[in-house]
């Protein structure tokens with residue numbers, strides 16, 4: 040049965056059944072044909088490839104075409120139509136007609152393919168496949184992707200079309216295959232064409248081989264010429280090399296090195312003399328010698344061991360920090376008795392901005408040692424500390440040796456910053472490597488991978504820092520002398536600002552007039568514009584204010600609260616604690632990496648499934664505290680156990696976004712639940728810190744000083760803390776102990792009596 044399709048003429052291009060082609064159509068007529076075909080002819084279009092460009096009329100067009108499926112069409116921004124067509128079948132064209140003024144259509148009829156004798160067809164298929172295989176084996180440019188399709192398909196017509204579209208045949212040849220309806224004939228022609236292609240390939244290979252032989256000869260000549268050049272070079276530069284080598288010998292002679300190291304370096308210098316300048320090895324040796332020979336093997340700073348002057352320097356640069364100052368005083372005293380003692384490995388632990396880095400720098404200055412800082416936050420690759428082997432491209436010594444070289448002395452103070460943020464992963468464990476660097480028993484013979492020879496680090500004073508003790512790897516922690524630097528109270532900050540920060544700013548700005556600011560104003564600034572354990576932000580805002588006052592050119596240098604508000608646009612949004620007006624809310628004291636803080640614990644209880652839920656980014660330990668608190672109350676006789684029947688307890692910790700964990704909120708959670716159940720509110724000026732056991736015992740906590748400072752800074756008046764922490768109170772600034780009512784408790788009964796029973 041005949042049917043009609045629109046005709047699209049494809050010049051220079053042939054589409055075969057099963058073949059997919061991509062086209063970009065520019066002309067309006069073709070685009071129209073495709074659009075109409077999609078709409079009216081179920082995405083089918085008849086592709087006709089004219090035999091010659093000069094067909095005068097439709098009568099000269101071929102009588103065979105390929106029905107093609109419009110697989111996709113995309114209108115591009117430049118107006119072109121991008122098209123993917125897939126050939127479906129050859130058809131016989133009965134008649135071309137005029138569809139519209141510029142479009143023709145054709146009535147077509149399917150071709151009934153002749154049946155072939157099965158054995159004959161089988162032989163042809165085998166021959167076709169084998170010949171194709173031979174071609175693919177010999178041709179470097181043809182992929183074997185076609186072989187699978189060919190071996191899996193038995194239809195001869197399909198096979199011939201698939202192979203024809205795969206082969207790099209000229210378009211005219213493909214055209215012939217398109218017009219040939221008899222697949223057996225196509226197969227025989229194809230076998231012939233593939234054989235011709237095989238012969239071409241063989242011939243090409245032969246030519247290539249000849250060219251290659253000739254090239255090899257040329258290459259040989261080139262190689263010899265290069266060799267001669269190299270020899271000439273070596274002869275010419277011989278004198279330079281001698282000079283360089285003797286320079287290195289001179290340096291080496293002036294150093295007092297262990298014999299083995301000395302011999303090794305002599306060997307290296309001799310090797311340099313033998314190595315041609317053009318060899319890559321040459322640069323490697325020079326680099327190595329430059330590094331090793333310029334290390335401060337025997338050069339030390341003359342340490343200042345005058346206790347008075349050392350302390351003077353530290354006190355001048357830093358307020359408080361008594362423990363570290365005391366440790367340095369002890370160190371100097373002992374050093375004065377025995378200069379050979381091993382250096383301590385001090386680790387300063389505290390929140391950001393409390394002076395860890397700057398006091399270390401100040402210690403270096405006070406002792407008249409050089410100073411170098413290595414930051415190890417995020418470090419996971421130990422070679423960064425101890426170098427990579429010379430054989431690696433771009434190899435360098437590690438940060439320790441780099442620091443030593445920079446300091447030009449072998450006894451600097453090296454600060455290793457943020458050791459609690461090192462990462463242990465597949466690249467190695469930097470903590471264990473650091474241990475070798477720090478250990479006084481081993482670091483006398485510290486070997487950097489690049490330097491390869493032992494360097495004595497025992498005179499170096501290592502000071503480490505960390506924000507929190509929790510994340511210091513245990514093996515390392517075990518060897519450290521821990522000194523805690525805690526948050527500053529508002530009054531300490533006031534003192535630091537007046538005596539240290541402002542004078543430093545005046546000095547830096549070379550100011551003769553000083554700022555006139557009342558203490559209250561400074562406290563207002565601290566409370567409203569800084570939210571930190573240390574004084575880093577305070578330093579920043581003070582600098583801004585000084586700049587503003589100076590540039591305002593006003594008569595006096597006074598600074599008032601309204602002016603602060605004017606100069607500093609944004610105050611930090613401390614969570615301002617509203618007065619507690621309803622039961623079920625209490626203050627808890629917590630400790631984070633940034634110092635102590637006051638948290639609000641909220642408890643809700645409502646009818647529903649009998650269970651406990653928690654929100655507010657609670658870690659596992661905190662969640663357990665919630666369960667323990669609930670069980671403790673259920674078992675106690677504070678409330679009737681019927682209060683829990685078919686009720687859900689919901690505990691929420693503000694602020695919800697920041698992750699919280701740690702074992703010190705049990706008492707606060709217990710109190711929040713009881714407050715809710717007994718319908719008695721807790722005063723906003725009370726806060727709690729302590730863990731609770733199932734039996735109501737209150738267990739000691741860490742970070743008491745930080746927590747009490749936070750309580751004080753946040754206007755808390757009374758705190759309940761574990762009795763087990765009483766010894767830590769000696770450490771708390773007097774200002775706080777005098778202004779906070781601190782109640783030591785060892786069992787929850789005491790709190791219950793204080794807060795609930797008395798009011799019953």
Ligand code: ADP
Nearest residue numbers: 356357358391392393394395396397539574575
């Ligand atoms: P950290 O290393 O603990 O993060 P820094 O040593 O960088 O803190 O200190 C931050 C800023 O605060 C520095 O400008 C430093 O001088 C100042 N600072 C911190 N503590 C004190 C202090 N006790 N006395 C004087 N200035 C201090």
